[in-house]
Amino acid sequence: MTAFGEEAHDLRQLSYRRRLGVRIAIGVAFFLARRSPAQMRAVFTLLRKGARAASYGEARQAREAVVTRSLICESRRGCLPRSIAAALVCRLGGTWPTWCVGVGTAPPFGAHAWIEADGRMVEEEEPSSHYRKLITIGPLGEKR
Numbered sequence: 001m002t003a004f005g006e007e008a009h010d011l012r013q014l015s016y017r018r019r020l021g022v023r024i025a026i027g028v029a030f031f032l033a034r035r036s037p038a039q040m041r042a043v044f045t046l047l048r049k050g051a052r053a054a055s056y057g058e059a060r061q062a063r064e065a066v067v068t069r070s071l072i073c074e075s076r077r078g079c080l081p082r083s084i085a086a087a088l089v090c091r092l093g094g095t096w097p098t099w100c101v102g103v104g105t106a107p108p109f110g111a112h113a114w115i116e117a118d119g120r121m122v123e124e125e126e127p128s129s130h131y132r133k134l135i136t137i138g139p140l141g142e143k144r
Helices: 016-032 037-047 056-069 076-092
Strands: 098-104 111-117 131-137
Touching: 016 037, 016 056, 016 076, 037 076, 037 131, 056 076, 056 111, 076 098, 076 111
Parallel strands: none
Antiparallel strands: 098 111, 098 131
8 A cells, every 4th residue: 555645656556545535536626626716715724724734745646646547637727626636635645735826927827726845836847936826725834
């Protein structure tokens, strides 16, 4: 059995229970992605309670599990459900990353959602300097 904090580039290396958790997290993420920002903030504020801050490795593992299972989440346009699902997978493991939504400050301009851990974006193509954060929901007790 492989825990989320360990290397597992193939989703089949995860236990059946963890694979099921990833699938459920993806489904819930697509549901939450259609809610308003205020509703998402309320849900995430509740979910992060009792969770410790996710390490970069744990957050990366959660993100990899999500993109391995969902082609939509793997695509550039799937950033919102991908970031939500990765945060939910982290929460299933007892951790919470910093979930962020922002806008590009350099071309191409547009909205983007991502997760951060240990103060850096998790597996994103552009550096954080390319975005201005509009919404962040980090672990409880995290300093901003």
